[in-house]
Amino acid sequence: MANNGIENQVKTAVIRAGIVGGAGYTGGELLRLLLHHPQVEIAFVHSSSNGGKPVHFVHPDLIGETELHFSTTISTDIDVLFLCSSHGAARKFMENYTGNAVVIDLSQNFRLKKDSVLEGREFTYGLPELQREAIKGSRNIANPGCFATCIQLALLPLAQEKKLTSPVHISGITGATGAGQSLTETSHFSWRDSNVSAYKVFTHQHLAEIRQSLNQLQPTEIPAIHFVPYRGNFTRGILTTSYLQTELSLVEATALYQEFYASHPFVHLASENPNLKQVVNTNKCVLHLAKEGDQMIIISLIDNLLKGASGQAVQNMNLRFGLEETAGLKLKASAF
Amino acid sequence: MANNGIENQVKTAVIRAGIVGGAGYTGGELLRLLLHHPQVEIAFVHSSSNGGKPVHFVHPDLIGETELHFSTTISTDIDVLFLCSSHGAARKFMENYTGNAVVIDLSQNFRLKKDSVLEGREFTYGLPELQREAIKGSRNIANPGCFATCIQLALLPLAQEKKLTSPVHISGITGATGAGQSLTETSHFSWRDSNVSAYKVFTHQHLAEIRQSLNQLQPTEIPAIHFVPYRGNFTRGILTTSYLQTELSLVEATALYQEFYASHPFVHLASENPNLKQVVNTNKCVLHLAKEGDQMIIISLIDNLLKGASGQAVQNMNLRFGLEETAGLKLKASAF
């Protein structure tokens, strides 16, 4: 029960972080990461409904790691503010926010260019593998969606080479934490256990940010993107399979992907057919390429709460503050 | 512990059934069905590796339902023989089989026309919704594959109207029992639990029988069929989503499917987005149609061990022997 040293360790070049919406899934995951981050100090964790409670009452896995309590006020003495509120609440919060901290918003409010300016602030789309340099110079970062991250990382190298020249067909399956902690029929254990269902077929809200990013690299027309998402009966992770017709050979595509991701520490190209648990509880994206006939197949895997949300938010913070991109993100996979 | 009446009940018009390969998953499922079937008597259950053992030692859920023991010989005093052997073993068995029983083979040996003749026997492809009349008159029935059943039932009405005029894109996810009881890396609980993976992308062996059936209804060219199968972390059930470009409206398609399946007791058109557990532990297929832009989407669900294997085998037996098609197949869904 001795303090296990996490809080006592001497941290260098400390960045003071605040979290708004700290009682939800992405807020809890940020806490798990930042408590172990070598250069971050948590200034406050805000929760309107849990003010005053110890953080580990709401996130009981944090027992022994922190004596933090949820606050009901927003300190301005911080370097970075993470917004983990629901999609509507984040915009409302920003309309009233006057602090000077770098803001990293995990909601979908500011991801699209048409929505990215608010009260003089301009949000940068925070996908490091697409625009690392822009993130480094930005004071407002819109963290990408989970399916959006998984699918973009599968397609960006092709877009850069202007090779998205025929319709793209995607299916994917997501863990239950992707839907947040609200209680609904489809989040009930007795419903979801040993079950699977499709949802938002062809209409998933992440398609817009995917198209925007692809169009940024391939300004000519982007083809149709057909996307069938499934609700999986597991808690963490997203696996997507994308395919399209292309004249690229597997060797050419492999070289292309290797070059595109050569400087990116979290994206890995697997030579063997991957499985989801390779990435669960890590900030990695694992990609696998195959070619059948004239169709290129790209399998992509991430943990929706890490590379798909809070892990990527920390990666963005690292980039913005000039830290090592992987700081605080060298995570042990759960593997099983 | 009193015999619960299953075996004592007076059965009318008794059909004597033999099972070869009774220790596997499809063999066990057949036993669960036939023990409750009002017009069937099990003559023997053969298992080369379990000869002499009580059946409920291998299928412990059958405790109290039967005193049957596995046999090591094949009695000829039967009306119907179910072959539940592995794919290779079934062909070998048939090469030496000289009995007069109606044969229903659950392997993939005899499903394709090019493979359907052996020693003067000709196998009929046993998908009742495609060729009920042929099954009624056949002495040798090749039971369809599980993914093949699920996908064909999604596409047959379109094929009948010659509406398969553009590439078909399919993704689907299957329970672990589909891979049988052999112990492999991907069937290990610690591997498969909370995991998902794609496999045999574009190369699944069931594509051949699917194309054959579609071609039977639509003799003109069948378009490309792209199929991405996933291994799911549940035991029973298959859900597939198919889509293709078509000028058919949703209203027209709905009418078409309703008419096609009007006389078929196990296929149901759901107006709401379905989930897999609607069909688990039943012989049903549930279909759901949607239209987005010019794309028709067909979601299809079955239980891989029932409508995808042993349940369909019983349905075929019912048809062949002039019984009610649903006899022994009015099953309580597990629902949860």
Next chain:
Amino acid sequence: MANNGIENQVKTAVIRAGIVGGAGYTGGELLRLLLHHPQVEIAFVHSSSNGGKPVHFVHPDLIGETELHFSTTISTDIDVLFLCSSHGAARKFMENYTGNAVVIDLSQNFRLKKDSVLEGREFTYGLPELQREAIKGSRNIANPGCFATCIQLALLPLAQEKKLTSPVHISGITGATGAGQSLTETSHFSWRDSNVSAYKVFTHQHLAEIRQSLNQLQPTEIPAIHFVPYRGNFTRGILTTSYLQTELSLVEATALYQEFYASHPFVHLASENPNLKQVVNTNKCVLHLAKEGDQMIIISLIDNLLKGASGQAVQNMNLRFGLEETAGLKLKASAF
């Protein structure tokens, strides 16, 4: 999509049944059973919140089996009324009920003798293996609790022999459907998946009815009963392990249990160590005895929604109306 014959089949000696609280888990399970019961006709299914909706909108696995809609009125033209309401609501309902139907209540309202009389009605505790004859003659039946059923069936033979002479130690684990369909933190998929927790240690509410039944057979003092219940990460089923010090040998105990359950069709003694899925989706109870040193160990398994709730309710109806005890309850195990 043809009506699959369930409703059209000619039913003999028809009993008309009404269900109150038909939208919940036990109500749905009753529907699954009664729709297939050879001698029952469902007169109405009442749901105050779903009145007018087709039953299969709420229980989508019933698609194709029934065109019933939820009613908001209680017809009196019935032979038997099943109360599937929550514990509080059932008592309230009965205070105003003036019909003549046999009442089978699945809540815990009337299980204890001290609570069993209401407005001139007296409820009989409905555990067939304890008091089959009383049930046959009763017009008001209090259906036992799920853990209570599982544990009583493990201990009744010892109580009959007055062998409960030292403290009994019990641990058990239950599926999520036991907690009903209300949405709570511990019923959220993301919480419960791959999780386990103890709850109500030593204070579970079923201990009272367990002690009452044991005391009925062993009127001398009943020893302490220590019970540790766990929430399991599966949907259906209960497994309990009970042990106590006894001078009985394993051979003697086996003979005792076999004799006690000789005339009871749903209780089976397994010679091998059992697993939960032997009983899932059946009305069975499987027991297994072992002796280590001077301790007798009794493992007991049921499906909480069947033998632990709706299946036992049908069994009680069968007994009350002179039907075969197993009518409508010869269920195919899901097995996987």
Next chain:
Amino acid sequence: MANNGIENQVKTAVIRAGIVGGAGYTGGELLRLLLHHPQVEIAFVHSSSNGGKPVHFVHPDLIGETELHFSTTISTDIDVLFLCSSHGAARKFMENYTGNAVVIDLSQNFRLKKDSVLEGREFTYGLPELQREAIKGSRNIANPGCFATCIQLALLPLAQEKKLTSPVHISGITGATGAGQSLTETSHFSWRDSNVSAYKVFTHQHLAEIRQSLNQLQPTEIPAIHFVPYRGNFTRGILTTSYLQTELSLVEATALYQEFYASHPFVHLASENPNLKQVVNTNKCVLHLAKEGDQMIIISLIDNLLKGASGQAVQNMNLRFGLEETAGLKLKASAF
């Protein structure tokens, strides 16, 4: 795909580690830990069956973290050797091992005092909360069993106060990784999913080391310990519930446990009823105390692969080499 910095980071006071049996579950988990450990360098990972293969072919979650290959030889240029072999193989290996490295054996070979001496070596039982000082001075450490760790941490404070004066009753449930990666009937996904079963009731092999440790603190007689273990349908984690009669009040017991574990960084006393996922993917043990009547109840939770195996092995290494006890063990919980 850039090396993510793990191997390039400057490590101080480097300890060179070798792993024998690196292809199994505990070997893989050690690799996950040691690759991130700030003061350890992996000298070799031995696997007789995988010699020459990249480590991430066998443990695919390690993609991008290491270019290590499995070796078939045992270098002597190491400071510490972890034995992750099966129970039989570890003893055989040690009979032929002549190196000077500190040996930490994860099998059960050397845990009992009667088995702890081999060829002049004497193994120290490696439970830090019981004998931290002895571990610091030992060159041969026998890492405790997983259930043994969980149960000892629940009972040690009572033993130290000589308060184990009445029989102890324990039930517990373990994840599938506890049984290793061998393929057996009960490790098959289709068997274990949604299933539960008791095993080795009263005869679990860890009882011997539990009794040995309790007796070390309470040299007077240790009472009977009754233990009912269950196989759970999840991959990681152990939860046990122990109870015994005691005159200690809850307040007294709480004070006792707090004092006992005051200097131990991984054991935490929770005031709320805990759930397993609080500790999954961490090296923590969470304890919770309750009192009902004269019975003290102690719930204990660990991750079987971490505090129950490889994490505790690293903790022992840290102690032996004078490192911070928590070095390399500040792990992000998976939480979901």
